Amino acid sequence: MTVTLTPVLSATWGSDKSWSLDTYTEAGGYAPLKKALGMAPGDLVQAVKDSGLRGRGGAGFPTGMKWGFLPPDDGGPRYLVVNADESEPGTCKDIPTMMSAPHALIEGVIITSFAIGCNHAFIYLRGEVVHVYRRLLQAVREAYEAGHLGKNIHGSGFDLDVTVHAGAGAYICGEETALLDSLEGRRGQPRLKPPFPAVAGLYARPTVVNNVESVASVPAIVDKGVEWFTAMGTERSKGMGLFSLSGHVTRPGQYEAPLGITLRELLELAGGIREGHELKFWTPGGSSTPIFTQDHLDTPLDYESVGAAGSMLGTRALQLFDETTCVVRAVTRWTEFYKHESCGKCTPCREGTYWLTQILKRIEAGRGTQADIQQLLDTCDSIAGRSFCALGDGATSSIISSVTLFREEYEAHVEQGGCPFDHAASALFEYSDTPATEEAHA
Amino acid sequence: MTYDETTLVSLTEDAAAIIARYPVKRSALLPMLHLVQSVDGFVSPDGIQFCAEQLELTAAEVSAVATFYTQYKRRPNGEYQVGVCTNTLCAVMGGDRIWDELSEHVGVGHDETTEDGKVTLERLECNAACDYAPVMMVNWEFFDNQTPESAKQVVDDLRAGKDVAPSRGPAKVCSFKQVSRVLAGFEDGRADEDQGAGTATLAGLEAAKGQGWTEGAK
Ligand SMILES: Cc1cc2nc3c(=O)[nH]c(=O)nc-3n(C[C@H](O)[C@H](O)[C@H](O)COP(=O)(O)O)c2cc1C
Ligand code: SF4
Ligand code: FES
Numbered sequence: 001m002t003v004t005l006t007p008v009l010s011a012t013w014g015s016d017k018s019w020s021l022d023t024y025t026e027a028g029g030y031a032p033l034k035k036a037l038g039m040a041p042g043d044l045v046q047a048v049k050d051s052g053l054r055g056r057g058g059a060g061f062p063t064g065m066k067w068g069f070l071p072p073d074d075g076g077p078r079y080l081v082v083n084a085d086e087s088e089p090g091t092c093k094d095i096p097t098m099m100s101a102p103h104a105l106i107e108g109v110i111i112t113s114f115a116i117g118c119n120h121a122f123i124y125l126r127g128e129v130v131h132v133y134r135r136l137l138q139a140v141r142e143a144y145e146a147g148h149l150g151k152n153i154h155g156s157g158f159d160l161d162v163t164v165h166a167g168a169g170a171y172i173c174g175e176e177t178a179l180l181d182s183l184e185g186r187r188g189q190p191r192l193k194p195p196f197p198a199v200a201g202l203y204a205r206p207t208v209v210n211n212v213e214s215v216a217s218v219p220a221i222v223d224k225g226v227e228w229f230t231a232m233g234t235e236r237s238k239g240m241g242l243f244s245l246s247g248h249v250t251r252p253g254q255y256e257a258p259l260g261i262t263l264r265e266l267l268e269l270a271g272g273i274r275e276g277h278e279l280k281f282w283t284p285g286g287s288s289t290p291i292f293t294q295d296h297l298d299t300p301l302d303y304e305s306v307g308a309a310g311s312m313l314g315t316r317a318l319q320l321f322d323e324t325t326c327v328v329r330a331v332t333r334w335t336e337f338y339k340h341e342s343c344g345k346c347t348p349c350r351e352g353t354y355w356l357t358q359i360l361k362r363i364e365a366g367r368g369t370q371a372d373i374q375q376l377l378d379t380c381d382s383i384a385g386r387s388f389c390a391l392g393d394g395a396t397s398s399i400i401s402s403v404t405l406f407r408e409e410y411e412a413h414v415e416q417g418g419c420p421f422d423h424a425a426s427a428l429f430e431y432s433d434t435p436a437t438e439e440a441h442a
Numbered sequence: 443m444t445y446d447e448t449t450l451v452s453l454t455e456d457a458a459a460i461i462a463r464y465p466v467k468r469s470a471l472l473p474m475l476h477l478v479q480s481v482d483g484f485v486s487p488d489g490i491q492f493c494a495e496q497l498e499l500t501a502a503e504v505s506a507v508a509t510f511y512t513q514y515k516r517r518p519n520g521e522y523q524v525g526v527c528t529n530t531l532c533a534v535m536g537g538d539r540i541w542d543e544l545s546e547h548v549g550v551g552h553d554e555t556t557e558d559g560k561v562t563l564e565r566l567e568c569n570a571a572c573d574y575a576p577v578m579m580v581n582w583e584f585f586d587n588q589t590p591e592s593a594k595q596v597v598d599d600l601r602a603g604k605d606v607a608p609s610r611g612p613a614k615v616c617s618f619k620q621v622s623r624v625l626a627g628f629e630d631g632r633a634d635e636d637q638g639a640g641t642a643t644l645a646g647l648e649a650a651k652g653q654g655w656t657e658g659a660k
Contacts, residue, residue: 004650004653004655005646005649005650005653005655006650007646007647007650007655010646010647011647011657012657013639013643013644013647014639014644014647014657015657017634017636018639019633019634020634027657077465086570087567087568087570088568089529089530089531089567089568089572090531090568090572091568091570091572092570092571092572092573094570095570095571096639096640096643099610099639099643100639100643120465126570127476127511127513127582127625128513128566128569128579128582129569129570129582129584130581130582130583130611130621130624130625131582131583131584131608131610131611131612131632131633133624133625134612134624134629134630134632134633135633137624137627137629137633138629138633138634141629163463163464164627165463165469165472165473165627166472166473166476166625166626166627167472167511167513168472168475168476168511168512168513168514168625169511169512169513169514170510170511170512171567182472183469184466184468184469185468185469185470185471185472185497185507186468186507187506187507187510188510188511203465203466242646243646244572244573245573245645246531246572246573246575247531247534247535247572247575248535251641251642251645251648251649252572252573252574252575252642252645253573253641253642253643253644253645253646254573254642254643254645254646255645255646255649256646256650257646269646269649269652270645270649287529287530287568317572319530319531319572321534325534329530329533329534330530330534331530333528333529333530333533334529334530337529337530337567337568340567341567423534423538423539424539426534426535426536427534427535427536427539427576428535428536428575428576428587429536429539429589429590431536431539431590
């Protein structure tokens with residue numbers, strides 16, 4: 001039997017003017033806020049701990065535990081910073097969430113801030129999505145006008161201001177400490193940890209950094225209760241999550257399902273791999289997670305099972321590639337991305353991603369040698385675990401896993417002196433594989 | 443600085459509004475650089491000087507930040523920033539071909555602007571719309587499920603001065619300067635404009651309905 005989908009965050013996305021305060025309120029929105037304001041902040045933290053909610057931004061750290069790490073109140077400010085930088089290749093869940101239901105995030109921000117004792121929260125949105133920014137700015141204004149934000153919210157004595165801040169194009173700003181530097185008006189480069197943001201974050205004050213989806217899940221937990229949430233998912237991966245299917249799939253998109261659903265089940269709902277083709281490789285959690293193959297169709301997509309199978313659940317960004325796709329081409333392109341986005345702070349990543357790109361481009365173009373393949377793995381060795389932040393590790397994931405799973409394809413590029421694949425066969429539209437320039441001049 | 447009186451007055455007012463959003467002044471720098479682009483169409487030397495004075499930083503400090511981020515342009519930008527996603531997923535689904543044909547068609551390469559000043563082309567990294575691959579962005583609005591033909595048509599229309607609507611977003615694409623002002627955090631009254639949530643965004647909901655899920659029974 002197919003697992004039942006569980007639209008919660010996505011439930012209202014199809015409604016008329018789904019982004020407006022009216023639509024959100026009619027569907028029951030902001031009732032959880034009133035309930036939360038009647039609870040003790042400590043009880044809210046405990047409820048989120050009990051729910052087992054884990055961070056939806058990639059690392060899967062328990063959300064309630066993160067909140068609990070804040071030091072006791074010393075009278076000074078403490079901050080909530082929402083990570084809305086969504087830039088990990090393949091990841092495309094937070095953008096539709098904020099575009100279609102920004103109030104789910106705003107309500108989550110208010111409840112979370114109340115729970116952790118924050119009076120000024122920030123939403124750090126990547127800058128390259130201007131309509132999402134419009135919707136968030138409007139939602140915040142509407143929330144102020146309705147008395148959900150500002151001073152003495154609904155007579156609770158609790159004050160909260162929210163600032164929505166647009167970044168300016170840099171993947172590394174999704175890393176939480178780089179994000180904080182960027183929010184402080186600096187170049188976005190990661191900070192040394194410890195101290196962790198919980199102790200010294202934004203403006204060196206105690207700070208919680210949480211992903212959009214983590215925060216937006218909080219109102220539903222408050223509303224429907226811990227048991228409702230824990231009834232979904234697997235033993236240590238509770239609740240629902242957005243699974244983003246992209247690539248060679250019949251109906252790509254956002255599928256909100258209990259954690260632990262499998263790709264086979266998701267594909268059944270999404271109409272399968274595109275007609276006449278079969279799955280070759282896929283990422284379970286974005287380009288920083290080791291790739292999977294058909295062998296992993298039945299791996300439960302929860303933190304433990306994906307980890308045990310050698311990858312990571314990451315952001316549940318399932319990029320699917322069929323048999324027409326050249327794995328060397330795919331990996332080369334991802335590696336160029338990491339080279340481009342390396343912030344340059346540490347040598348292994350800065351130099352290593354440069355060399356990886358050189359070697360991969362050589363192999364892809366058919367100018368590589370068998371020794372280059374080993375050189376790739378050796379270079380990965382000098383980056384993984386030796387870099388200042390997780391970007392460096394992520395850069396090596398698709399390389400190491402693809403050489404392990406598809407070594408013969410790397411060798412074929414070397415032996416044949418070029419790519420054995422017809423790139424046109426992978427595209428979603430028809431064209432003949434002559435360079436555009438030749439065609440134009442013909 | 444060579445800003446005329448009126449420009450300087452309105453820039454200073456806007457800067458004050460931005461600075462007021464943050465407990466610490468320096469946090470205003472990124473939105474202020476967007477603001478400068480909304481006036482000058484790029485991060486101009488005047489703009490750098492202006493930010494530095496407002497935030498009590500040196501011009502070198504401001505420059506060092508501006509050059510770190512790809513959205514800040516060092517040269518006057520076209521009226522429309524046209525980006526084709528060529529990260530792996532989009533590239534494989536056809537983004538590479540779209541890029542090749544579009545670049546050939548327009549006659550400029552990455553980070554170059556057409557002579558009429560209308561269009562600056564750019565190869566983009568993943569723009570968080572992979573379920574709509576291959577993706578193109580014009581002034582940071584979504585153009586989903588592109589083909590070489592559709593992409594060329596969009597650019598031709600933009601250069602001909604026609605209004606162009608994105609696949610998801612407002613009724614029409616605004617100019618680079620107008621959009622930069624939004625990115626500085628100033629509303630432009632277009633939030634309620636809509637082209638629909640998009641098929642991929644709603645794909646899971648449709649599938650859930652197929653399983654008998656109804657919106658009332660959340
Ligand atoms: C290179 C890099 C990029 C990241 N990008 C994002 C991102 O865009 N959004 C996000 O929520 N987390 C991102 N993260 C993870 C954050 O550092 C952090 O773990 C997360 O925001 C915590 O929120 P959560 O506990 O709610 O998941 C990134 C991490 C790294 C190393
Ligand atoms: S690993 Fe890369 S991105 Fe991270 S700090 Fe080092 S150079 Fe910067
Ligand atoms: S790869 Fe193009 S939008 Fe994600």
